[in-house]
Amino acid sequence: MKQSVFVSYGKITYGTFGKEELLNTSSENQMFPKTAKDWLLYTKEVFSKTYSNPTYQIHTLGQVHGDHIERIPSETNHNPVLEIKEGDGLFSSQKNQVLVVRTADCVPVFLYSTKRPFVSILHSGWKGTSLGITEKMIEKLISDGYSFEELVLELGPYIQRTHYEVGEDVAVLFAELGIDVCIPKGGGKYLLDVGLAISKRVEERFGGNIRIVNQHTDVFQSPLYFSHRTKEEGRNLNFILWES
Numbered sequence: 001m002k003q004s005v006f007v008s009y010g011k012i013t014y015g016t017f018g019k020e021e022l023l024n025t026s027s028e029n030q031m032f033p034k035t036a037k038d039w040l041l042y043t044k045e046v047f048s049k050t051y052s053n054p055t056y057q058i059h060t061l062g063q064v065h066g067d068h069i070e071r072i073p074s075e076t077n078h079n080p081v082l083e084i085k086e087g088d089g090l091f092s093s094q095k096n097q098v099l100v101v102r103t104a105d106c107v108p109v110f111l112y113s114t115k116r117p118f119v120s121i122l123h124s125g126w127k128g129t130s131l132g133i134t135e136k137m138i139e140k141l142i143s144d145g146y147s148f149e150e151l152v153l154e155l156g157p158y159i160q161r162t163h164y165e166v167g168e169d170v171a172v173l174f175a176e177l178g179i180d181v182c183i184p185k186g187g188g189k190y191l192l193d194v195g196l197a198i199s200k201r202v203e204e205r206f207g208g209n210i211r212i213v214n215q216h217t218d219v220f221q222s223p224l225y226f227s228h229r230t231k232e233e234g235r236n237l238n239f240i241l242w243e244s
Helices: 018-025 036-050 128-131 131-145 194-206
Strands: 001-008 010-017 057-059 071-072 089-092 099-101 107-113 118-125 151-155 166-167 182-186 187-190 213-214 234-242
Touching: 001 107, 010 107, 010 118, 018 234, 036 057, 036 099, 036 151, 036 234, 057 071, 071 131, 089 099, 089 131, 099 107, 099 118, 107 131, 107 194, 107 234, 118 128, 118 131, 118 234, 128 131, 128 194, 151 194, 194 213
Parallel strands: 057 099, 071 089, 151 213
Antiparallel strands: 001 010, 010 234, 089 118, 099 234, 107 118, 107 151, 166 187, 182 187
């Protein structure tokens, strides 16, 4: 998945590199990275082939299933490439910054403004969603003077409720959002729709003025994407950038 939208300040490109893109970048016997450091190097290698212009900078994180969001560029961006910053979200108001997060079953959240420079990519599994990582990003934007009406939030490919079974310890965190988000399956098991949980939390917190898009693409069933629950080691690389 890759698409571009034209806004008042230029072109925003975002999407997900899955099996087709990643398996074509190397040999058939693809060995995927095991550490955050190796994933950083791998991600830079993959995206440098698409964005080879030296003005483009590629950014990713050591993901920890939390709610920390890193601003790009920051005063720490001059650190050596192997110094990994931890977090689960990136945002920028600078052009030509390729922001990347990895997902297998978790939800990639693309967020941008239609009126002034801003793009963000978030990694939101059940932990990040329960911590409110998406709401945290939106709250910062509103405090910085952005309006709800100029924001667009799109959820990328993630595991859909039919195939995402969780225990009661996780389900209790989402019970208040309704049975359509977390359905009892019996035997202490539940089926959870993390993407719908994100949408509902955003709508309840900020009202219905933010445009939310969810194509409900299931990584578990789709041959195009990696899924942790199908025992795959690969990860989908989700990215966003503003190109002027």
